[in-house]
Amino acid sequence: MDGLLSKENREWRERVRALAEKAVRPVAARYDRAQEYPWEIQKALAKEGIFKVWIPEEYGGAGGERILNLCIVVEELSRACGGVGVLFAVNALGSFPIILGGTGAQKEKWLPKLAAGETLIAYCLSEKGSGSDAASMRCRARRDGNEYVIDGEKKWTTNGQAANLYTVFAVTDPKSKSRRISGILVEKGTPGFTFSKIEDKMGIRCVPVVESHFRNCRVPADHVLGGLEGYGFRHAMATLDIARPGVAAQAVGLAQGALEWALVYTSRRKQFGQRIIDFQAVQHMLADMATKVEAARQLVYAAARAADRGLDNLTRLSAMCKLYATDVAMEVTTNAVQLFGGYGYMRDYPIEKYMRDAKITQIYEGTNQVQRLVISRNLMKEATLLAELLDPYLPKETQYVLDEGPTPPEAAAAFSVPAVSVPAIKTLYQ
Numbered sequence: 001m002d003g004l005l006s007k008e009n010r011e012w013r014e015r016v017r018a019l020a021e022k023a024v025r026p027v028a029a030r031y032d033r034a035q036e037y038p039w040e041i042q043k044a045l046a047k048e049g050i051f052k053v054w055i056p057e058e059y060g061g062a063g064g065e066r067i068l069n070l071c072i073v074v075e076e077l078s079r080a081c082g083g084v085g086v087l088f089a090v091n092a093l094g095s096f097p098i099i100l101g102g103t104g105a106q107k108e109k110w111l112p113k114l115a116a117g118e119t120l121i122a123y124c125l126s127e128k129g130s131g132s133d134a135a136s137m138r139c140r141a142r143r144d145g146n147e148y149v150i151d152g153e154k155k156w157t158t159n160g161q162a163a164n165l166y167t168v169f170a171v172t173d174p175k176s177k178s179r180r181i182s183g184i185l186v187e188k189g190t191p192g193f194t195f196s197k198i199e200d201k202m203g204i205r206c207v208p209v210v211e212s213h214f215r216n217c218r219v220p221a222d223h224v225l226g227g228l229e230g231y232g233f234r235h236a237m238a239t240l241d242i243a244r245p246g247v248a249a250q251a252v253g254l255a256q257g258a259l260e261w262a263l264v265y266t267s268r269r270k271q272f273g274q275r276i277i278d279f280q281a282v283q284h285m286l287a288d289m290a291t292k293v294e295a296a297r298q299l300v301y302a303a304a305r306a307a308d309r310g311l312d313n314l315t316r317l318s319a320m321c322k323l324y325a326t327d328v329a330m331e332v333t334t335n336a337v338q339l340f341g342g343y344g345y346m347r348d349y350p351i352e353k354y355m356r357d358a359k360i361t362q363i364y365e366g367t368n369q370v371q372r373l374v375i376s377r378n379l380m381k382e383a384t385l386l387a388e389l390l391d392p393y394l395p396k397e398t399q400y401v402l403d404e405g406p407t408p409p410e411a412a413a414a415f416s417v418p419a420v421s422v423p424a425i426k427t428l429y430q
């Protein structure tokens, strides 16, 4: 469906597809096994100018449809390796708070380096005790003169020690309900900022996920995002709205990649004297897989366009595309393994990695249960607005119950009883 995309979108796709085939696919399995950060790939992406894609033009970025192009880039990288897809996309996640809420000076200082791929960034929101309920975080930061002092821990820091800048969310005003949390930029090497446990993961194994620790960690006060305390949670949530299409794009890329492998394998594998793709049951599986991948892709692109245009319905669309595309990725990659039969279960073959890589997309940046929560909250608001329009067309049901007191005349007529009978029938619901 590339014909529906602009020339600019298609150029991004072509550039990244060529790079992924040359620099990512051939080494994906090796880095997955070694659980090692693929610096050669990061350097190739930086050299090719791919890190510019989501950064505004005035800060050294590419401009244009930044979120849609980001999704296309992440999709293409993930088609070759889901780990590389997130290794790249997490830099967008970490830098969106600066783009959305940073001061002019913060943008000027950090964004050009991020666009050049010289600075890598991580997003530190989750903690051991606060994942879905991110607002219940415990990490604290207190002002001390011209500095903030951070104490606490963060869990699941993707980009681990590979990054040199960290967007850390911490409680600055524990008493406040709406302005409790602030975003603070912390540079690697700041005294009191250390890492521990490198997670041994099911998938996306080439990108490090670590625990981060802050002990009496002092950062300059002008590292608080936007120069103002108390806006961190808003920045964190607004970031997720524009970042979730990126996770969904990772899912689409994984599903597309798995589908392609399934097409090739089923066209080559023979059983009962014929290619397994010639069995109608297999063809129908492939048809369902391809249909769902395309539906997911179009929903992701719609959400990305909504982000690029700053549309009001972004939160809902973004949650919908993350939910749908990641569920499709899990289903399609699992079915692709099925189509490989026993070989699909073996690490010698490329397909099981797609299934392992796909699982995380249903969990991070808000689990799919949380996405359903976001969507249904939105629907409930819509229900209130729609009631005025649609209520007049709903037939009104009336239920009568036995009760003390005079019977309303219409109830007496309905039940053929005298209007003054006791116990009487009263309207319970209208």
Ligand SMILES: Cc1cc2nc3c(=O)[nH]c(=O)nc-3n(C[C@H](O)[C@H](O)[C@H](O)COP(=O)(O)OP(=O)(O)OC[C@H]3O[C@@H](n4cnc5c(N)ncnc54)[C@H](O)[C@@H]3O)c2cc1C
Binding pocket: 090, 122, 123, 124, 125, 126, 128, 129, 130, 131, 132, 133, 155, 156, 157, 158, 159, 201, 209, 360, 363, 364, 365, 366, 367, 368, 369, 370, 373
């Ligand atoms: C590999 C990996 C990388 C990650 N990278 C980052 C990162 O870079 N930065 C970062 O900040 N975080 C990161 N995370 C954290 C990730 O975002 C959280 O794991 C995720 O939000 C879920 O939080 P949790 O693990 O604490 O699960 P919990 O919140 O404890 O949820 C457990 C289960 O309960 C369900 N649940 C919870 N609340 C509700 C509810 N209200 N209604 C229905 N069901 C509910 C969940 O859906 C889930 O199934 C990463 C996680 C992983 C595994």
